[in-house]
Amino acid sequence: MNTITDSSHKPDRKAFEEAKLKILGTQRQRLGIGTLAEKTVHAILKNYYEPREEKQEVPLAGYVADIFTGQEVIEIQTRQLYKMKEKLSVFLALYPVTVVHPIPREKWLIWVDQDSGALTPRRKSPLKGSPYTAFTELYGIKMFLNQKNLRLRLALLDIEEYKLQNGQRKGRKKGAASYDRIPLEFVQEVTVDSREDYLQFIPPDLADEDFTSKDFAQAARIKIPLAQTVLHVLYHVGAVDRVGKKGRLYLYRAMPR
Numbered sequence: 001m002n003t004i005t006d007s008s009h010k011p012d013r014k015a016f017e018e019a020k021l022k023i024l025g026t027q028r029q030r031l032g033i034g035t036l037a038e039k040t041v042h043a044i045l046k047n048y049y050e051p052r053e054e055k056q057e058v059p060l061a062g063y064v065a066d067i068f069t070g071q072e073v074i075e076i077q078t079r080q081l082y083k084m085k086e087k088l089s090v091f092l093a094l095y096p097v098t099v100v101h102p103i104p105r106e107k108w109l110i111w112v113d114q115d116s117g118a119l120t121p122r123r124k125s126p127l128k129g130s131p132y133t134a135f136t137e138l139y140g141i142k143m144f145l146n147q148k149n150l151r152l153r154l155a156l157l158d159i160e161e162y163k164l165q166n167g168q169r170k171g172r173k174k175g176a177a178s179y180d181r182i183p184l185e186f187v188q189e190v191t192v193d194s195r196e197d198y199l200q201f202i203p204p205d206l207a208d209e210d211f212t213s214k215d216f217a218q219a220a221r222i223k224i225p226l227a228q229t230v231l232h233v234l235y236h237v238g239a240v241d242r243v244g245k246k247g248r249l250y251l252y253r254a255m256p257r
Contacts, residue, residue: 011186019047082140098151105156135230152192158185198239212249
């Protein structure tokens, strides 16, 4: 069984830098961050996957597709995938749809003074993202995951996140509002085009044995609540089966390819 790393695609670094340059500009100042009509991560990824502007923001079947090539739809959705349900139900009946979901792998936080525009030195967040992080969002569109027309691209990015100090009190940053996120590097792209591709999320140590969500969490190095969500989705798409119980926990088994 392949691992997530083995099954991922190496992003095109040159194309990504060109997309960043197009959106940010060589002379764009930090204070200009967040002034675009759309957030920066979304805009850069849209230009990475389709640099031709005439293929972007295309009216289609009563909605607006982020990208429509004439043969397929590509949607960039940074969060709240469940809000795509109506659009997906329409688009999937007409064309293949690729949903690109960016995931911050490593993140540096910078606070912006709302009045002066001054920036604090950046601080690395202790939180790290992984492909498993996406499953909290995939749960909201699980009813579409088995459709042949749906493809997923999980884009792991290193980013800088800018926050407004509008919640600052006594020198603390609590309550700061998210302002914008700037991608620094496109680290990894995980592709999911079929049921078999979901098997890459099962740690190799568990490929040939029954396991619980606790076992899965330990092997995948994630917390148990996230492991339970991942397994719920994997069970829904047919990548794992429930074969019994161990105490109060389901026993799972990876399905054969």
